[in-house]
Amino acid sequence: xxxxxxxxxxxxxxxxxxxxMSNEGDIYTAQAVVGNELHTLNLDESGKPWVFxxxxxxxxxxxxxxxxxxxxxxxxxxxMVNSHH
Numbered sequence: 487x488x489x490x491x492x493x494x495x496x497x498x499x500x501x502x503x504x505x506x507m508s509n510e511g512d513i514y515t516a517q518a519v520v521g522n523e524l525h526t527l528n529l530d531e532s533g534k535p536w537v538f539x540x541x542x543x544x545x546x547x548x549x550x551x552x553x554x555x556x557x558x559x560x561x562x563x564x565x566m567v568n569s570h571h
Contacts, residue, residue, distance in 0.1 A: 489530075501553050516548060
């Protein structure tokens with residue numbers, strides 16, 4: 487989901503929250519929670535995830551979204567078995 491689509495979904499009240507995903511090292515991505523689906527946020531139509539280098543950077547960039555923003559981390563075990571809680 488690109489930034490424009492995110493704004494539209496926010497304006498329509500469809501985004502329940504945004505999850506900041508802690509990935510390898512200092513790489514963070516974000517997902518919008520729309521209904522029962524997670525949509526990775528992209529800056530443009532390229533399909534590449536919007537990448538942040540800290541939780542604070544991500545939270546600042548998304549502060550105007552007016553929905554809950556939470557950090558979601560994965561453990562080594564989650565990555566090994568490819569499951570997240």
